[in-house]
Amino acid sequence: MLSIIEQIKQGKLWDFHGGIHPAENKTLSNTQPIKTAGIPNELVLPLKQHIGSRGDIIVNIGDHVLKGQPLTQGDIAMCVPIHAPSSGTITAIEQRTTAHPSGLTDLCIVIATDNQDTWCHATQYPDYQDRDPAELIEAIRLAGIAGLGGAGFPTARKLQGGLGNVDILIINAAECEPYITADDRLMQDYADEVIEGVRILRHIIAPKLTLIGIEDNKPEAIKALEACVSEDDNIIIRVIPTKYPSGSSKQLVKLLTGREVPSQARSTSIGVIMQNVGTAFAIKRAIVNGEPLIERVVTLTGEAFKQRGNVFALLGTPIAYLLEKFGYQADKKHPRVIIGGSLMGFTLPHANVPITKITNCILTPKRKELPLHTYEMACIRCSACADVCPSSLLPQQLQWYAKDKNYDKCEEYNLSDCIECGACAYVCPSEIPLVQYYRQAKAEIWERQQDEMSAERARQRFEAKQQRMERDKAERENRFAKAATDRRQNMAASGGDDAVAAAIARVKAKQAAAATETTAPTIKPAVAAAIAKAKARQAASVPETNAEPDNSEMAALRKQRKLQAREQKAAKHAELIQQQQADSDQSPAQNTDKKDAVAAAVARAKARKAAQQAPVNDVTTDTAPVAETNTDVAVDPKKAAVAAAVARAKARKAAQQAPVNDVTTDTAPVAETNTNAAVDPKKAAVAAAVARAKARKAAQQAPVNDTTTDTAPVAETNTDVAVDPKKAAVAAAVARAKARKAAQQAPVNDTTTDTAPVAETNTDVAVDPKKAAVAAAVARAKARKAAQQAPVNDVTTDTAPVAETNTDVAVDPKKAAVAAAVARAKARKAAQQANKVQPNIEEE
Structure with a gap:
């Protein structure tokens, strides 16, 4: 029985479940070479343009930066830095709207360009074949390269995970989604650099077989690649039928190798690693030319554009700048600007959104070109969505659970395996926006998982703290016990008594003496004098037994006031x-x-x-x-x-x-x-x-x-008697x-x-x-x-x-x-x- 590699070399292809074949609409933008979009007056660079954590800012407002200069840094593999696409001055570090379906803001670095486009010092590796793979992987990470096919996974992290575990390297050149032609024009115009990037990847991974999977609707790109590949390269260009979504990672692996990637797993788990054509081109520029990832190819398409085609756009370029420069004429009734293709793209809230590393297309359709459906009808259970799902899921059930916010059921039905290709929504007769329900449910599940992970980390920290405290307590008790034992042994050896026991005995003796002492404490003369003075004052202040307060003055005043009132x-x-x-x-x-x-x-x-x-x-x-009167009567x-x-x-x-x-x-x-x-x-x-x-x-x-x-x-009358005033x-x-x-x-x-x-x-x-x-x-x-x-x-x-x-x-x-x-x-x-x-x- 032939091995998988032998079957691939013989030209065998496999197929995946489902899939659709919508109108391609690629001829609108793939007929002209790639152009340069130019340098805008302002560049807006979000700190996070990839999957993973964002780096730490290493510049300040007012700093002048050069082209290619790093703006952030990070020491972990899932963090890639961003660089200045052009020279200029940093004017702000603030929240700006980013290219995301939610339309939320994120922290961005704003650069006011000086139109000088002055480069900073670059590190080049033209002799990459003599370099260690780990050194090249670190150079790729420092260049800020992430997957340009749309996922944005850090390339260095993927290569590092594939070292020693991969026997097949696949270059994804399918580009299956309608309207998008960025990879097609890149292979036609820069096929030699794309192949050079593939060679660098082969040097790092050292696979047994290298495949370039490309759909049969790109004949010019196929010819350009074949012209650049030699027999010594051991690179096979495999043409596959046009079918959406054959450009997805799991589906392309199934087409080319017949292997199926398990649920919630990556292709490296089955010995396959995949990179995009645009990623290979960026690797070549970073290793050979020393250029970090500061620009990418973007497709400008749609009937609302006068000048359609593909351009090299600097990262951070506002989409409004591209719309103005290439003649955008908005539809009068329903103006729309979509990032991505017609199936996986999303509509922007406004045009002041920057280009990022995962932006591959700007679509501006008119109302008749791409109808806008704003109503949703009830599901008729036709099962068309399940028939075309490339991941063999049950979209109808997932939509019900996502709508009901039953996220446990969503996870049970493998919602995480959904690649959000939009094939189910494309064929739905009730026009239900299924992908929107899935995206929202995924976001909620991710938030819940993060909370659970935070709670678990807090629990582990608490338990570790408790164990540490118990361990320290036990150590202290053991140390004290050992010290007491050693002290008793030393005193026994020296013939003395235990010092602690002696101290306790002395304290008890003092307490007993104090309890049995019956003599009154001696009072100092000064204290006795003070007590006597206080008693004398108290006795003087106490009135005599028969003495009563004299209110005669107050009575006289009251009587006088009464007399005056009567007189008046x-x-x-x-x-x-x-x-x-x-x-x-x-x-x-x-x-x-x-x-x-x-x-x-x-x-x-x-x-x-x-x-x-x-x-x-x-x-x-x-x-x-x-x-004669003698008065001595008490009245x-x-x-x-x-x-x-x-x-x-x-x-x-x-x-x-x-x-x-x-x-x-x-x-x-x-x-x-x-x-x-x-x-x-x-x-x-x-x-x-x-x-x-x-x-x-x-x-x-x-x-x-x-x-x-x-x-x-x-x-x-002889009066010698004291008369009572009363x-x-x-x-x-x-x-x-x-x-x-x-x-x-x-x-x-x-x-x-x-x-x-x-x-x-x-x-x-x-x-x-x-x-x-x-x-x-x-x-x-x-x-x-x-x-x-x-x-x-x-x-x-x-x-x-x-x-x-x-x-x-x-x-x-x-x-x-x-x-x-x-x-x-x-x-x-x-x-x-x-x-x-x-x-x-x-x-x-």
């Missing part, structure tokens, strides 16, 4: 009454009354001023016979305050109800007085209130030192209330002021109320002024013989205050009685 109210009321009387009376006597009222007001003001200035030292008020302050408030309320009520006509002020027995003069009760009450307020104010301001209250013959205050309040009540209730008709027995007086004269009020005010003012100005040291008001009085008592200020309050009450009473004196005198 009474004055306003009196002025109002006087004004009403002035308006109602038009007689000549009215003027006289007004003058008297003014005079009375002036007298009151002067009396007030004199009372505030006159210091009174000793006042004695006597109103009745009082027996409840609350009860006294309540009694005083009740007395004041009753006095006010009686004053308002009782019609008072006249007042008599006396300190002795007074004869009977009958007066029938009608006095206005409101006026009398107002006058009395004003008099009381002024008397209180004058009494509060006068300092009183000694006070004795007497109303009759008083027996010998008791004195209560007694004073009671006295004031009784004095007011007596003054308001007594209907007095005639007034006589005397200090001896007064004869009986009968008066039946009608007194004018206005005159009486004025006269009373004048009398009150004069009485106050006389009482306040006289410096009295020991005053006795009496109406009868008084017994001998010996006073050798040291007066307490609190007692004096109480006596002063009593004196003020009696002075008020005397002032009220004096209001009636003047009218009666005038009548007599």
